[in-house]
Amino acid sequence: MVKSKSAYSIPTKLGKLEKHIIVVWVDNEVSVLSRVVGLFSGRGYNIESLAVAEVDQKKNLSRITIVTTGTPQVIEQIVLQLKKLVPVHKVGNFKREDKNVIFKEMALLKIVANTTKIKKALNACKKLNPVILDQTNKSAVVQITALKREIDNVTKNLKPLGLVSASRTGAVAMTRGAEIFN
Amino acid sequence: MGNLYSGAEIVFKCLEDQKVKHIFGYPGGAVLPLYDELKNHPSIKHILVRHEQGAGHAAEGYARSTGKPGVVLVTSGPGATNVVTALTDAYMDSVPLVCISGQVPTHLIGTDAFQECDTTGITRPCTKHNWLVKDINDLPRIMHEAFEVATTGRPGPVLVDIPKDIQFAKAKYFKAKKAKKEKKKSSTRFNQKDIDQLVDLMKKASKPVFYTGGGVINSGPRASELLRELVSLTGFPITSTLQGLGAYPGDDNQFLGMLGMHGTYEANNAMHDCDLLINIGARFDDRITGKIDEFSPKSKKVHIDIDPSSINKIVKVDLSIVGDVSDVIISTTKTLKKKNLNLGKSNKQKISKWWQQIQKWRTKQSLSFINSDTVIKPQHAVQRLYELTKNQDTYITTEVGQHQMWAAQHYKFNKPNRWMTSGGLGTMGYGLPAAVGVQVAHPEKLVVDIAGEASILMNIQEMSTAVQYNLPVKIFILNNQYMGMVRQWQELLHEKNYSESYSKALPDFVKLAEAYGCVGIRADNPDELDDKIQEMINTEGPVIFDCHVDQNENCYPMIPSGKPHNQMLLGLKDQTENKISGKGKALV
Numbered sequence: 001m002v003k004s005k006s007a008y009s010i011p012t013k014l015g016k017l018e019k020h021i022i023v024v025w026v027d028n029e030v031s032v033l034s035r036v037v038g039l040f041s042g043r044g045y046n047i048e049s050l051a052v053a054e055v056d057q058k059k060n061l062s063r064i065t066i067v068t069t070g071t072p073q074v075i076e077q078i079v080l081q082l083k084k085l086v087p088v089h090k091v092g093n094f095k096r097e098d099k100n101v102i103f104k105e106m107a108l109l110k111i112v113a114n115t116t117k118i119k120k121a122l123n124a125c126k127k128l129n130p131v132i133l134d135q136t137n138k139s140a141v142v143q144i145t146a147l148k149r150e151i152d153n154v155t156k157n158l159k160p161l162g163l164v165s166a167s168r169t170g171a172v173a174m175t176r177g178a179e180i181f182n
Numbered sequence: 183m184g185n186l187y188s189g190a191e192i193v194f195k196c197l198e199d200q201k202v203k204h205i206f207g208y209p210g211g212a213v214l215p216l217y218d219e220l221k222n223h224p225s226i227k228h229i230l231v232r233h234e235q236g237a238g239h240a241a242e243g244y245a246r247s248t249g250k251p252g253v254v255l256v257t258s259g260p261g262a263t264n265v266v267t268a269l270t271d272a273y274m275d276s277v278p279l280v281c282i283s284g285q286v287p288t289h290l291i292g293t294d295a296f297q298e299c300d301t302t303g304i305t306r307p308c309t310k311h312n313w314l315v316k317d318i319n320d321l322p323r324i325m326h327e328a329f330e331v332a333t334t335g336r337p338g339p340v341l342v343d344i345p346k347d348i349q350f351a352k353a354k355y356f357k358a359k360k361a362k363k364e365k366k367k368s369s370t371r372f373n374q375k376d377i378d379q380l381v382d383l384m385k386k387a388s389k390p391v392f393y394t395g396g397g398v399i400n401s402g403p404r405a406s407e408l409l410r411e412l413v414s415l416t417g418f419p420i421t422s423t424l425q426g427l428g429a430y431p432g433d434d435n436q437f438l439g440m441l442g443m444h445g446t447y448e449a450n451n452a453m454h455d456c457d458l459l460i461n462i463g464a465r466f467d468d469r470i471t472g473k474i475d476e477f478s479p480k481s482k483k484v485h486i487d488i489d490p491s492s493i494n495k496i497v498k499v500d501l502s503i504v505g506d507v508s509d510v511i512i513s514t515t516k517t518l519k520k521k522n523l524n525l526g527k528s529n530k531q532k533i534s535k536w537w538q539q540i541q542k543w544r545t546k547q548s549l550s551f552i553n554s555d556t557v558i559k560p561q562h563a564v565q566r567l568y569e570l571t572k573n574q575d576t577y578i579t580t581e582v583g584q585h586q587m588w589a590a591q592h593y594k595f596n597k598p599n600r601w602m603t604s605g606g607l608g609t610m611g612y613g614l615p616a617a618v619g620v621q622v623a624h625p626e627k628l629v630v631d632i633a634g635e636a637s638i639l640m641n642i643q644e645m646s647t648a649v650q651y652n653l654p655v656k657i658f659i660l661n662n663q664y665m666g667m668v669r670q671w672q673e674l675l676h677e678k679n680y681s682e683s684y685s686k687a688l689p690d691f692v693k694l695a696e697a698y699g700c701v702g703i704r705a706d707n708p709d710e711l712d713d714k715i716q717e718m719i720n721t722e723g724p725v726i727f728d729c730h731v732d733q734n735e736n737c738y739p740m741i742p743s744g745k746p747h748n749q750m751l752l753g754l755k756d757q758t759e760n761k762i763s764g765k766g767k768a769l770v
Contacts, residue, residue: 030314035306042307073494080491086311086331 015071019048021103021173022075023092024082028054028062032087036064039085045070045078049105049148049170061089065172067096092173100176106169107151112139113162121161124154189318189349190219193282196325197226199357202253204229204244204622206237210257211297212284215349229622229651232643234261236615238268239641242277243619246602247577249402251278251332252619258284259297262343263304267609269339270308274606275425276400278337280328281309287347288316301343310338318351326358336489337400370490372505377513379501380460381521383482387458388532389539390418393441396425396605397463397487399598401507406430406598408511409462415518417533419540421449423464424590424605432594438540439549442470443741444587447548447750448540450739453478454747455539461485463507466496467606476746486510548739548752549591558708560585560660560731564592564632567658570715577620577629579603581613581637584666584737589632611640614657618644621653628656628719635661635688635728645698648724656718657726662733663688670736695726704728 026032033052040047048067055063068078075093082091094101111121118140122130128144128151135141144151148171155166187195193216197205206229209217220228231237234256241252256265262283272279286295302314311331313324324342332340384390392413398405406429413420413436420430421441430437439446441453453459459481464470466485471477474496483499485492486507493502503510551561564585578593579602580586586603595601602620604612613631621629631638638659648655660666668683695702701721705714705728718725740751 030316031302031306034303038306073498077491077495080493084310084489084491 015073017069017071018075019067019069019096020075020078021092021094021096021101021171022066022068022078022082023094023173024064024066025055025089025091026062026064026085027087027089028060029087032062033064035085035087036066036082039081040066040068040078043077043081045074051170051172065170067171094173094175102174102176103147103171104145104173105148105151105171106143106145107155108133108141108143108167109155109158109163110139110141110165111158111162112164114138117161121158121163124157124161128154185354186352187355188215188219189315189321189344189351189353190215191222192318192321192353192355193325193344193349194219194223194226195355196322196329196358197253198223199326200251200329202226202251205253205255206231206240206244206619206622207255208232208234208237208257208261210259210261210284212258212286212346213255213261213282213349214284215346216255216282216284216344228255229618229647231615231618232646233641234264235267235611236618236641236644236647238265238279238281239271239609239612239615240619240622240644240647241279241281242268242272242275242612243579243602243616244623245272245277245279245619246399246616247599247620248623249400249599251280251329251337254279254281256281256283257297258286258301259299261297262301262341263299266304266308267607269305269341271604271607271609271612272339273308273310275604276337276396277339278332279339280332281305281339281341283341283343284349285314285343285345288345289347291345301341305341308339309341312341312343314343315345315348318348318353321348321353322355330358336397336492370504372503372510372513374513374517376501376503377510377517380484380503380514381517383458383484383501384416384418384460384518387418387482389452389456389481389536390416390458390460390533391438391452391456392418392420392460392462393423393453393464394420394426394429394462395423395464397507398426398429399463401463401488403598405508405511408508408515412511412515412518415515418460419452419537421445421452423467423470424603426464427590428595428598428601431596433596440590441747442467443472444591444737444739445470445741446591447546447739447752448543450741450747450750451543452540456481459483461487461499462511463487465492468496471496472741473744473746478747546752548750551735551738551753553708554732555708558705558711558729558731560662560729560735561588561592562708563658563660563705563711563729563731564588566711566715567630567632568593570712570719571628571630574628576600577602577617577624577627579613579616579620579629579631581631581633581640582608582610583634583637583668584662584670584735585632585634585637585660587667587737588660593632610634610637612637614638614641614655615644615647617655617657618647618651618653621648621655622651625653629654630656630658633657633659634666635659635663635691636665636685639689642694645695645700645724645726649699653724654722655724656721657724658718659691659726659728660731661688661691661728662731662735664733666735667737673736674742691726691728698724698726700724700726702726702728704730706730 052064128146131143245252286298421438438449441449484501485499486503617631665683692702
């Protein structure tokens with residue numbers, strides 16, 4: 001393909017891609033998720049992971065956490081476009097490197113193996129806040145919470161130790177300290 | 183307030199509260215309760231269109247010529263899908279529309295019922311917001327919110343999908359509450375510091391230019407008056423986008439004409455060479471900017487827009503001012519006056535050089551064309567139409583293509599809300615239904631749709647609407663038997679391979695007019711043109727004017743895709759010197 005210089009093309013000076021975590025507080029109503037997700041797909045933005053659940057039953061508020069990559073210009077657009085959606089209350093935008101923000105993902109891992117392997121497997125999860133939710137002499141279900149990279153690694157290492165099923169959430173985020181985001 | 187009303191009654195009570203006078207629609211199974219209720223509300227007149235797309239565009243024409251939201255009523259399924267093009271058009275051009283659609287009864291939703299479709303799903307990307315009403319008690323709130331969302335901030339279309347059982351169900355009605363979301367929006371609004379910065383930039387500039395757009399029109403007629411005051415106060419030149427035409431008088435000396443792909447030589451060169459670019463209510467559309475990394479390379483850029491997401495979307499600006507155009511201009515003018523900066527005088531010398539340069543560009547006469555004694559040139563036809571209608575308050579709509587650009591170039595507008603054209607989406611078939619909507623709103627005014635013979639056939643059925651309501655719209659067809667703009671691009675970029683752009687079997691438009699019960703007029707040569715145009719204007723009912731024009735005429739000037747503003751193609755003689763590069767070809 002010839003690189004086009006169209007009036008339609010993106011600027012030739014492409015900015016550096018950055019990873020951001022976008023947090024969106026929305027009214028928990030029908031189709032609100034498809035509005036948010038549709039905005040991303042319709043405008044060609046990228047979603048790496050998505051976590052959503054109601055956080056305030058009284059006010060009927062849900063909190064959506066989206067991990068995305070884009071140029072600074074695209075990230076700015078994502079935030080501004082999200083703010084235009086009617087059910088959106090506020091939008092938080094954090095750089096992945098931001099030291100003031102805690103990011104966590106959770107995973108449930110099922111290991112089916114003999115007891116020695118299960119032991120080894122559980123040992124491998126040691127640093128990832130493991131909680132054993134279910135255990136038989138042939139299997140174990142363990143819950144871990146960690147960063148995406150750490151979970152990626154451990155699932156790779158657990159494959160030979162009998163990992164048969166992994167269920168993962170997207171990242172969720174919270175700022176450190178006493179301040180809350182407004 | 184204890185009374186219970188049916189869903190259909192609630193819809194109409196709300197329309198009455200919102201002071202809606204006209205709705206454009208088409209009945210069907212899922213909206214019959216609403217149509218049944220129509221008779222009880224004599225203050226609301228229903229205009230029966232012939233296709234739901236026509237209803238949407240008519241409501242757009244109505245909205246754009248009045249500044250009030252247009253209201254559309256359609257049935258479920260095909261009724262709703264037919265209106266999607268018009269909703270998208272309104273979304274792109276920021277036109278306030280409230281579309282009410284019927285839906286199958288709630289218990290049948292999701293069962294692939296007759297005439298069911300996922301209307302809110304389909305229209306989600308082409309509306310500001312939409313609602314599926316599942317509980318009758320939500321209906322009054324949703325109806326009021328729909329009008330609020332459509333008309334506040336950057337206007338746009340909304341859709342309320344009402345299942346048939348909800349139209350029958352009963353609930354209490356309450357009136358609209360005062361807007362509650364104001365707080366959220368005002369947080370990004372401009373402050374005096376922004377205005378001071380703008381005034382400072384204006385003071386320093388030696389080659390300034392105003393670049394104004396549809397935001398000025400959307401801000402109301404007052405914004406146009408304020409703009410005129412600001413422009414005369416500063417002495418700066420001004421150019422306008424397609425959608426902004428009419429906000430500033432087209433025949434004023436400070437006006438450089440339209441800019442962009444088919445804009446004037448002086449406007450585009452001023453954009454390219456300026457040192458201060460003040461964008462008021464425009465959005466750096468790709469038809470305006472041309473090649474983005476060579477766009478206005480030496481200027482400080484200021485962007486005034488009500489929509490924060492428009493800022494830095496395409497072009498990075500040095501100063502952004504988020505707010506309603508009227509408010510921003512009022513503050514700017516006030517500050518200019520307070521600081522006693524009559525830039526028109528104090529900076530005269532600085533700017534006078536700039537004006538000299540502009541005068542030089544003007545001598546190119548980029549809109550000129552070689553006229554003919556034997557065949558009607560389309561530009562000549564628009565010029566004659568302008569000359570013969572400029573003394574009355576005329577409303578112009580257009581379809582999309584060459585004729586649209588010639589209309590924009592050669593028809594000079596002096597007032598806002600007189601020019602209705604599909605810019606963002608570029609919808610062929612827009613002009614006739616839009617003209618119907620404009621005429622409904624302004625029954626005594628002259629409304630002309632400048633059309634092409636290909637576009638007009640896309641919604642020709644709306645002639646029937648015009649005849650039914652005795653709406654004397656004038657359809658002025660520049661007939662060259664080609665999809666002219668397609669043909670032009672094929673000539674310039676595809677080695678004259680006129681693939682499928684010639685219409686071999688066109689109807690006889692005069693007979694077609696007669697078949698619809700209106701008047702048909704044909705003009706073949708330049709000598710008879712004026713008389714025939716006059717005849718059209720004098721005819722009381724709707725007219726189809728079939729103006730046979732030169733088949734080979736191209737629309738110039740033109741910035742070929744992939745080129746910056748200062749590399750325009752001018753008329754015929756200039757073409758050989760400025761060829762379009764191979765890379766530009768991929769890009770229409």
